[in-house]
Amino acid sequence: MDPVSRLRSVGGRLVPPAEAVAQAVAERAVELVVSALDVNALVARVDMDAVLDEIDINGLLGRVDVNAVLDQLDIGSLLDRVDLNRLMERVDLNQLMARLDLNHLLASVDITAIVQQVDVNQIVQQVDVDEVLQKVDLDAVMARLDMNAIAQRIDIDTLIQHTDLGAIIAKSSGGIAGEALDVARSQAVGLDEFIARWVARLRRRPYSGPPGPDDVQALEEA
């Protein structure tokens, strides 16, 4: 019998138990090493910055197929799981609005295009004008009106000539004596102005009508 083959058969019988023993020893040794290791202390000794410097993040991200990742994501179901009300409660809208540059925002908005899309007629038809007018404080509106400025814009000459107002004034004022008095006074004032204009011309000064105390002139101009 070949001695080598005998040894092989003996070896073949001894190897499996030896491997099992070695496996058990190795596992036990690993357990002992792991239990003896202070992982926190070990991690503390690791220079993470140096480790991160060694990692090529860009290269790593470049190898990630983002589209494929997104394709696998079900955004709809993700959003369904988001409680928007709770999210909005946590948002400080005032702070958010304070950070917004509204002018910049409005500058970028095409208001004309928006307005063109609005059907103003339809909106107006839905407005109850009577109800709106009932809410208007006309006294306050009238108080804000400059009646003097409005009166200045009225062409009184035309108004009198085209309405019965002239007849009312004529009836309420004096007769021939009053008319004669108006004419005499007007003639005298005309003469006053004629003389005053010539005197101003001789003195090389502008003339803009009869002078008066400041308050009277202010009243006239008002």
Added chain:
Amino acid sequence: MTAQVGGAPGSTPAVAQMSLQGRYAGFASRFISFVLDEAVIAGVFMLALASVSFVASVVTGKPIHWDRSDIWVVLAFVAWQFLYFAYSWGASGKTLGMAVFGVRVVQPDGTYASSRQAVVRTLALPLSFLLLGLGFLGILVGDRRRALHDVIAGTAVVYSWDARAARLRFLSRS
């Protein structure tokens, strides 16, 4: 020149749009009203003299003939003038002539002249004539159109009528 009341609409002078009330009166209005006052003073004085003469002729049977050089006539005329102006200006700020032409005497702030100012103004009025009429120069060139007697009395003369209302009356009649 006379377009204060008349005139076509659209070519209305600026002054015709003003009421004029409270504005300083010009030379012509003041001068014409003064002339009218003098005519009234002279007319009333002559009427008074004629009345006195008539009464005297009825009572004594002899008519009285007044002589312009008579000192009493002159004094009576001056006193009548003083009374006429001082009383008119003190009572209402205007004489009959001033009332016709719509001017009145006031203090520079627009309030009525006092009796004292009326008396001072009446006494100072002759000064404006005695200085060869130079006392009236202030009406033409002064900012407040005050004559010498106005300056002395602390008064001014303003329009007291509403020119704009007169214009409206004219337009309503035309």
